[in-house]
Structure formats: C-alpha cells, structure tokens
Amino acid sequence: MDTKPYIQDSAAGEFFSRLAEGKFQTTRCRACGETHYPPRVLCPRCLGEDLEWVDLPREGTLLAFTWQEAAIRCIKPDVLGLVELEGVGNIFTRIDAPYESLRIGQRVSFSPWTSPDGLALHQFRPVD
Ligand SMILES: [Zn+2]
Known part of the structure; x- marks a missing residue:
C-alpha cells in the first residue's frame, strides 16, 4: 500500500515533511508579505519566488x-x-x-x- 499523500508540487511535499517534524507551517512571500495556504512555490499575488516558511x-x-x-x-x-x-x-x-x-x-x-x-x-x- 502506498502511504504517501498525493503531492502536487515541492511545496506540498515540504509541508508534509515539516508536519512529520511537528511543524505546522506554510509559505510567505518576502516581496509582498502575502501568506499562502496551501503553501506555494510561487507567490500567487506578485509572482515572486522568494518565499519563506512561517508558522501557521x-x-x-x-x-x-x-x-x-x-x-x-x-x-x-x-x-x-x-x-x-x-x-x-x-x-x-x-x-x-x-x-x-x-x-x-x-x-x-x-x-x-x-x-x-x-x-x-x-x-x-x-x-x-
Ligand atoms: Zn508576493
């Protein structure tokens, strides 16, 4: 049986890896300050790629x-x-x-x- 969740992209994979470490986090854009859930690889607001992980x-x-x-x-x-x-x-x-x-x-x-x-x-x- 496959026990892995369906992973859409690297941000989703990182979310579940962090969750396994007890971290409940998502991405925030350093350029515009937008916090995203679900986490993103690209900011949907400004298309910035400089994202950081922050606590939810x-x-x-x-x-x-x-x-x-x-x-x-x-x-x-x-x-x-x-x-x-x-x-x-x-x-x-x-x-x-x-x-x-x-x-x-x-x-x-x-x-x-x-x-x-x-x-x-x-x-x-x-x-x-
Ligand atoms: Zn942004």
Missing part, C-alpha cells in the same frame, strides 16, 4: 463540519471540517471530536495526528 496559527474557528463513513486514510467513522485560520485562509482537516459535540463557530486547535498507516497529518480539536 495553531488555533482557528470551525466554519463547517461533516461526518463520513469512509474518509481520510479510511478510518471509520471520520469527522472532517473546514477551519478558518485567521490571516491565512481556510484549511480542510480532520476533526478530533465526536460529530454530535461540535458547533459552528467554536474555537479549535491544531493537533498533530499520525494515521494508522504511518502518515503524518493534521487535525484540530475543540479548545476547552
């Missing part, structure tokens, strides 16, 4: 969520959500909480997660 916010707001019988890495059941990271954008991620306990607008925080097949991924869980 580790807390965000739950915008939407759903429950799927079979989802990321085939764990059943799985709760998935869209989380707003202020100043960056939205991230589609696993949510580490029972579906019934969640509500739109609640604060959630980043938590590293390793899938049963050994892949380092991200998830968020409600802030107490």
